[in-house]
Amino acid sequence: MRVRVDPLVCEANAVCVGLAPDVFDLDDEDELQILRPDVPPEDADRVRHAVRSCPKAALTLDE
Ligand code: SF4
Numbered sequence: 001m002r003v004r005v006d007p008l009v010c011e012a013n014a015v016c017v018g019l020a021p022d023v024f025d026l027d028d029e030d031e032l033q034i035l036r037p038d039v040p041p042e043d044a045d046r047v048r049h050a051v052r053s054c055p056k057a058a059l060t061l062d063e
Pocket of ligand 1: 005010011016032059
């Protein structure tokens with residue numbers, strides 16, 4: 001499973017960062033960085049929840 005962000009849609013509100021800080025981070029310019037785009041099975045539920053919680057629907061999962 002891979003996760004990616006559409007930087008044109010992301011508004012850097014850090015919802016995903018709060019739910020999975022080991023996967024998502026905001027850099028000094030408030031751009032979302034995906035620290036680990038390849039999501040291991042044991043983290044899948046947590047990352048899926050973060051993706052669904054994005055209020056801008058800026059995150060996509062390729063399963
Ligand atoms: S929750 Fe969505 S809008 Fe907010 S920082 Fe994450 S990807 Fe961007």
